[in-house]
Amino acid sequence: MQTLGERLQEARQRLGVTLREAAEFTKLRTDYLQAMEANQFESIPLADVYRRGFVKVYARYLRLDDEKAVADYNTHHSARAARRPIDALEGEETDVAPVSVASAVPPMNRDTMIWISVGIGILGLIILMLFF
Numbered sequence: 001m002q003t004l005g006e007r008l009q010e011a012r013q014r015l016g017v018t019l020r021e022a023a024e025f026t027k028l029r030t031d032y033l034q035a036m037e038a039n040q041f042e043s044i045p046l047a048d049v050y051r052r053g054f055v056k057v058y059a060r061y062l063r064l065d066d067e068k069a070v071a072d073y074n075t076h077h078s079a080r081a082a083r084r085p086i087d088a089l090e091g092e093e094t095d096v097a098p099v100s101v102a103s104a105v106p107p108m109n110r111d112t113m114i115w116i117s118v119g120i121g122i123l124g125l126i127i128l129m130l131f132f
Contacts, residue, residue, distance in 0.1 A: 005037045007064065008036055008059065015062065019033050032054060052070055
C-alpha cells in the first residue's frame with residue numbers, strides 16, 4: 001500500500017508538473033511540498049492544522065480526492081503526533097497545577113464596561129480638542 005507522500009508524488013509526476021510549478025500554483029513552499037512527498041510531515045514547522053490544510057490544497061491541485069488525503073494524513077500522522085506529548089510524560093510526575101485563565105481575570109460586569117467606554121470616549125474628545 002502506498003503512503004500518502006508516495007501518492008502525492010506519483011500524481012504530480014503523472015501530471016508532468018515540477019515541484020516548482022506546483023509551489024507557484026498552490027502558493028505552498030517547495031520544501032513543504034518535498035516534505036509532504038517524502039512523507040515527512042513532521043518536518044514542516046507549523047501547527048498540525050496548517051499541515052492538514054496543505055495536504056488538502058496540494059491533493060486538490062493534483063486532482064486527488066482531497067478529503068481522502070486529509071483522512072489518510074489524520075490516520076497516519078496527526079494521531080501519532082498527538083500521542084507524542086503523552087508518551088513523553090509517561091512515568092513522570094508533574095507538580096504543576098493547571099491554571100485557569102478564567103480565574104486569573106475577574107469578569108467585568110455591564111456597568112463597568114459602560115463606564116470604561118464612556119471614559120475612553122471622553123478622553124478621545126479631550127485629545128481631539130487639544131490637537132484640532
